[in-house]
Structures are given as structure tokens and as C-alpha cells.
Amino acid sequence: MAFKENQNCEDCKEVCCARCFHNDSQSVFSRLTKDDLEVLMGNRQSIRFSSGETILKQNTSSTHVVCMKRGLAKVYIEGMNGKKLILKIIGELDFICGGGIFANNVRHFTVSALTDVECCFIDSERILRLFSENSNFAIELMKHHNEQNSALLNTLVNLTQKYMHGRVADTLLYLKNDVFRTNPFQLPISRQELADMSAMAKESYVRILKEFKTSGIIKPNGNSMEILNEEALISISKNG
């Protein structure tokens, strides 16, 4: 049941929804029955975004939940004085369900496309209905929230208790191990955005990147980045 690249999602509920929502045991949707899937997929919209477009906007109401099908996107908070704080980079099969579809309140972050993106918009209403009817799904959703929570606590400590070197090391390790899983990898984000992930000024980020390059820890080359000495990065990350 391989996924065909150019197949239009509208025409392939069987093929690509099964792919999106069943093949990955990590997915919050993995516990759904065929019938449940029907409910969920009933009026979902498959939407394409170009690089740079805003997918979800902070402070708008949480009417939909989004499942990434292709491409990369950044999740960030629009904070004080126009500053941004990039929380994470999401990709294939990642799921965005923040900002309380349960309290009917507002999104707490913006999501925008880093590459061309294809994703499913699903009614929050339906998620909520399923949540009530299928306790396995409810538990999966709860786990998802717990993980998010735990990631936030981690970020909180990293950003408030480490020096810049440690924070830069963290973002590099994050990109290599959690986002791209290759080495070297192609950066779809600017230095400014790297800095926004590390809560620092872009100039500071660049300077530290250069130090790392000089000491042979990394080999940046335009938009590509190679980690030469992961041990060193891990050690720098640990020592703050």
C-alpha cells in the first residue's frame, strides 16, 4: 500500500489516510478503527501551502487540528516586541493540536511552512466527538499533550539555564537527530530562525557557529551543515 507521490488526497481516502493515520504506530490516530477514521476524515480538507505561508495563526480560534503530510513547518510564538520563539520544526505525520480545542480557546502559537507543505485540516469538533467516544484515542491524545508538555519543560530549562554555546549545541543536535536524521543536512531555515530557536540574537548565533567551525566540531557550508564531532556538541550542551 505504497503512497504515490502525486496522487491527489481527495481521491485516495483509502490509500493515503491509511498511510497517514495507521502505518505509524507513533501517530495519535493509530488506535482508530476504520469507522472512526470515517468520522474524522468525513469533511477533512487537504491543503497545500507554499514555503513561507502561514498555516495556523496565533490568537485565532482552534477550529481545526492539522496533520502534516508532506514538507516542513516551524511552530513559533510571536512574543514581545516582534520577537519570535521557535518551539520546534515539524514534518511528515506530525500533528498540531495545541491551544485547547477542549476549552474552545485560542491557539498559542503560529505555524508556518518552511517548504511546500501538504497537510490535512480536521474539524476540532470531530476530534472532540471521537475523544468522548473512543477512550483509546483519548488516551493517545492525552499522551500527545503530555509529550508536548514535557518538551516545553525541557526547552524552558535549556533556554533559561544554559549559556549560548549550550543552546547552539542543542539546536544543532535537535536538527540532526530529531528533524533530519541525516548528516550532513540541508538547512531550510535562516540564521535568524536558528537564533529564534535558541532565544538569542542572530549575530551571536553566527559567532558561535564560527567558533564551532574553527574547532572542527561542525562544517557549515552555505545552507548545508555537517556535524563532525557530536560528542563535543553533547558535552557542550550538558555543561551549559
Place this chain on the structure above:
Amino acid sequence: MAFKENQNCEDCKEVCCARCFHNDSQSVFSRLTKDDLEVLMGNRQSIRFSSGETILKQNTSSTHVVCMKRGLAKVYIEGMNGKKLILKIIGELDFICGGGIFANNVRHFTVSALTDVECCFIDSERILRLFSENSNFAIELMKHHNEQNSALLNTLVNLTQKYMHGRVADTLLYLKNDVFRTNPFQLPISRQELADMSAMAKESYVRILKEFKTSGIIKPNGNSMEILNEEALISISKNG
């Protein structure tokens, strides 16, 4: 159905559990039926802690959920190099359900008593069972997690994008408006702990406190603290 101060919780399931879990519409337990309450309360333990004692310890497994009945406690992360980050101060009827009873993993923070504390320990197992059986309760729990999440995002922005003055203003406003709801109020925490809430050194906190005192914004007096000009604090908080 007034709560009697010295009544032992073991003897008053009717009285004080009803008080704890029903009277407050904010409580995650407000949607429970009498029968549900029975399940939950079946083997709960009412436990007293003295000021300074650890109630829940980071990195231990999430076997219980805790409901505060009396007293104040701090919730904090034990971070890098012995540094602490105080996330919040909890009190009467607050509910601690972090660190994933759903994923069977580990607590992400420590909770310790700031005053003498009386609280209920409830089996995570029972929470989980109820979560599956009562979808209203599940939704309440989900809301609770969402709120926590949202608070964390807020903290993240405050701590990474504001100058120290803004962060000090934030803690003062938080204490006055969210924790004590009186003015002046008695501080149950040290300057070190105030600094740990603001991700800064205690000396820096003290210095800024003095500035605020000099400009007539606050009137600290030993362990008591009075906010004289809340508008000013709000403005300082907003401008970073």
C-alpha cells in the same frame, strides 16, 4: 456543609471530599458523580507535610496524582548545575497531574511544601480508569493539561524575551493576583526562590526590588510585600 478545621480527612469522606472535589467549579473533579468519587477516593491517602518537605520528586514515576487541601507548595524543575526553576506556587484545591500518568513515565518536576501542607494522594491507576469511563472527566483533565501547557508557553516567553525588570514585575503581579489575592501579602518564600521564579540571580532580584521600592512602586517590609502601584508594574512587565 462547612469544612471543620481539625477534622481528620479519613473520617469525613462525605464532608471534605465533597468540599474538595465539588464545591469548586474550577476543579477537574467537578464533573464526577458520587459513584465516580467513590472510585477515586477508595484508597486515597490524606497526607501531611511540614514546611520544607518534598511532596513529589522529579524523576520518580508518576504513581499518584495529588490534590492540595491546605497550605502552599512550590512546583519546580531541578535543572542544570543545581539551578532550580520554580514554575508556580500551588495552594488549596490545586491539582498536580504532571509527567504523564498516561505514558507511565516519570515526573518532570519536584513539588515541595512552603508551609505545612495537607493533601490527598490518589492512585494514577484510578484516574486512568475514570478517564476511560467518564468522558466528561476526560475532557476536564484535558482542559487542565491545556491550561498547563498554555501557562508554560507564557512562562517561556516571559523568561526568554523580557529583561529582568519585566520578570520581577511578573513575579510580583503573579503573587499578588494569582497566589495570595490580597495586598499586602506575606511572602512564604525567600529572595532566592523569587529569583528562581524569574530565572535570575538572587542579588539581581534584590537590586531590582530596591529600585522598585525607591520609585514607590512597592513597599517591602521584611517578609511582607505591598504593591503600591500596580499600573506601573503592569507597564514594566509589558515593556519587557
Place this chain on the structure above:
DNA sequence: GGTTAATTGACATATGTCAATCTTCATGTT
């Protein structure tokens, strides 16, 4: 060739560290 992003340097300033002093407050003694 022109626009944007990346890099670099010089500098200002926010913040942490260390050491000294000063409170506060509990304890014990007369």
C-alpha cells in the same frame, strides 16, 4: 546589478559572581 542574508568588528549594557556587611531571628545564659 541589485536585493537579501550572512558575517564581522566595535561597542554598550544586561546580568552574574564574589566577597563583605548587615538584618533578622531563634537559642541559650545569666
Place this chain on the structure above:
DNA sequence: AACATGAAGATTGACATATGTCAATTAACC
């Protein structure tokens, strides 16, 4: 009750350093 003692926290000052800001230059890329 009055007073000494000591320990822990609070405050202050001097200083070091981490980090941000601004401006200039260079590189990358349509």
C-alpha cells in the same frame, strides 16, 4: 526580662563576563 551568641538570609558594592546592538562589509542568489 535582658542580653550575648550564632546561623541563615538579605543587602550592597565592585567587578567580570555574557549577550545584544549598531554599522559596515562581504557573500549568496535571483
